[in-house]
Amino acid sequence: MNLIMIFKVALLAIARNKTRSLLTCLGIIVGIAAVIAVLAIGKGASTMMVKEISSMGNNLVMVFPERRSRDAVSVGMGQGQTMTAGDAQAIKRELSHLVSAVSPTVNVTCQIIYQGKNWQSRVSGVSTDMPSIRNWNVGEGRFFSEDEERGYQRVCVIGTTVKNNLFGEDDAIGRTIRLRDMPFKVVGVLESKGANGWGQDQDDTVMAPYTTVGRVLQRSTFKSINMMNLSLHSMDDLAEAKREITALLRQRHRLADYQDDDFETRDTTEIMNTIGSVSSLMTILLTAVAAISLLVGGIGIMNIMLVSVTERIKEIGLRMAIGATPVNILGQFILEAIVLSTVGGAIGVAVGVGGARLIGELQNWPILIEWSSALGAFLFSSFVGLFFGFYPAYRASKLNPIDCLRYE
Amino acid sequence: MSHLIEIRDLKKIYSAGEEPVAALDGVSLEIDNGEFVAIMGASGSGKSTMLNILGCLDVPTSGSYLLDGVEVARRSRKELAIIRNQKLGFVFQNFNLLPRTSAIENVELPDIYLGRLSHAKRRRRALELLKRVGLSGRGTHTPAELSGGQQQRVAIARALMNEPPVLFADEPTGNLDTKSSIEIMNLFTELSREGITIVMVTHEDDIAAYATRHLVMRDGKLIKDDKVR
Known part of the structure; x- marks a missing residue:
């Protein structure tokens, strides 16, 4: 018996129990949809933020007087009194290249x-x-x-x-x-x-x-x-510009070699990096939530599959009696679980994308759907089916045909 | 000449309770091609155990079982499944058709696992078999839409799908009315005349009367072996 046939048997079994199949998928559908929607909204927001920051200015670099902290008490940025308009004029004059x-x-x-x-x-x-x-x-x-x-x-x-x-x-x-x-x-x-x-x-x-x-x-x-x-003329010169600004300001402020800078340079790439790390933290958290919801969905599938094995014990006995090997039975039930979770994953992606777009439309939020994460979620849902379908399928394959046929 | 079925000193001992119980206690017999055998006996006599072992659904505790000249007493579950698929057909008391599945798909099932025929050929053979058991035109009906007698005919067609030399029937008329029972037994008689070996368990004398050989069991032993015709 080849794989296509096992697949067909599994599909037929699913088609015969549409309501139960849909209920089985539900956990996966909700999990995947939630993840896709939240990711789309989150990514949309952080992309928007990055865009905003790049709109702050052309090749912008900011120089602040030293952020003074003495004995762990921060005086706050821009509160130092070490920088003067003369510094600004000197930079303009001497670093015009x-x-x-x-x-x-x-x-x-x-x-x-x-x-x-x-x-x-x-x-x-x-x-x-x-x-x-x-x-x-x-x-x-x-x-x-x-x-x-x-x-x-x-x-x-x-x-x-x-x-x-x-x-x-x-x-x-x-x-x-x-x-x-x-x-x-x-x-x-x-x-x-x-x-x-x-x-x-x-x-x-x-x-x-x-x-x-x-x-x-x-x-x-x-x-x-x-x-x-x-x-700056060009962001490519960022490192050099920062170096030269630092050297010029140190000279103007008459800092000795052992003294720390009494000013601080900032540029938008730093801010973007911060946003990037915040958004990657958010992604990690969301992925954890996704994993948990898929775990719950997977347990749901396992649950239903175990019930299904008991409910269809006569079918299993009959299939074994007419020649299904243990591997055939194992394959049938695992494939059923995989098909259920994959279909659930596909529906979840569709619902998630649709839901995100709808929310974006209603709330006027920027939405960014990352198809790679949608694909990842979809593939992972198949894996969930394989993982959680194995135990019920294994139990089914270990059943004794006589006991199955006699089961009332 | 070798026999189709040849068992020697077959024992099946269940040790579930305190005392081990011998469901089969040293049975030996031969069944030849084309025989129509009825195994009879009271409940607990071991006739079902006998059928399960002959049907390769169960393995004996000891003894030997040659099916078609091949030792099958100690085989793995996978090997037994393949033997059942290719050499044996089963007809059960409660039909055991897949629910919500058309008659034709039920009949096709054994070849789904064997994979001998192409899709078109399998369908054609299933239709032929349904015709042979007198159900042409009912291929698309599901079990729920068929009477008990019709369901048992579908089950017989399914048992014949892979052209097995031997058919096992466990109380095939147990759930049927008299009229359907007679029809089913007439069908078995026809199949037997065509050369298919049939081994049937029953406790009804008038059903056993269709068989050509009667085996009677008691307490795990064969106590009577009559060739009727």
Whole structure:
């Protein structure tokens, strides 16, 4: 008796008990479908995040003053006072072969008042390079000029959220708003960028020359800045650029060889690596959940197959009496289990893909279906059938034909 | 000339309880080609054990069993399965057809395991056999749609599928009414005349009357061996 015949016998046996077969598959269907759907949603979310981060800027590198931690107490990133706008200008001047744009950044959160309305937002003191670094253009009006930057002019551009909250439909250009009671003239409105990967509204911002923000809003006697954003000519030069920036800043900060850096460089690849490791952790967890649900599904199959062996004991006896060898019986029941779990796996993949798409449609979530994981889940479900079908099939093959025929 | 079936001092001892019980206690006999043998006896006489061993469904504790000149008393389960498939046909009291399966597929089953015929030839042979047992046109019926007598005919057709030299029947009319019983026994008689050896267990005298030879058993021993015709 060849394999095709055993297969046919198994298929016929399944077709004869459609309801029971479907119930047997159910565990596998639910398990596979859940895994496929959750993976699709999770992958969609992390892909979206990566996309968001790459949209943060062109070949973006950030330099922060030292993250100071003394006796395990972190003072927080950007809180050091070791970096100045002069550092940023030096990088722009001396490393222009690597760095295309530099913006020192000074962040202040303050109340913004226009006539009777007020709104709290973040005011970033930046340089005129910022639009090209962040790839963020002005929608209406203009960005402030280098003259205004050098001249400590009280001018600013505002994000659309700020504009909508203070001006509504009215024109904002040329109006004067008050930041910490200092009048600033609005020269432009930034294009809308929407929320970033963390759900933060990027349009809820005001940009003004770092010179003005540092002097007028921070009222800082030090010329320290919170960070710098720089744009490289090419991400291929990342390692070299980091090295040269480090060397230049160490020299400017007069650090001796034995002293640690008092600044830190970050780039988007690092952030992406972090997201990657978070998402691979998530994948591991999901895989564990998948394995457990398939285990449960497999136990379900084993259960039903054991019941099925007892229920069909006369059939087994008859088949043995007319010439089925123990191997034939073993093969029939294992194949039944494999077919059940594989069909269950296939239905599960279909339900999972459909379910993920439906959820994505309803919730407006990004969905990414990885067909390799769908294939993997499908193949694994066959293996589950083989594994959990073996014991019941083995029991069936060990039965004595006389006992089977006599069984009542 | 060698016999189709030749058993020597066959014993089957069950040691399930405290005292070992000899279901077969040293039976010897020969059955020749074309004989129609009825094994009779009260329940517990050992006639079912006898049929099980002759039918290669069970193995004796000791003794020898030559089937068609080949020793089959000590064979593995796999070898016994192959012997049953190729040389023996079975007809049971409760028919033992696969439920929800058409008559024709039930008849085909022995060749599914043998794999001797192509799909088309197997179907043709199954149809021929159904015709021979008087069920042409019922091939697509499932057992539930057939009467007891018809089911037993399907079972006989199935037993003949692989052209076995010998047919074993265990109380073949036990579940049938008188009319169907007579029809089934007439069919056996025809098959016997065509040269098929039949070994049948029964406890009814009027059923045994169709056979050409009567074996009577008691307490695991053969106590009577009459050639009727």
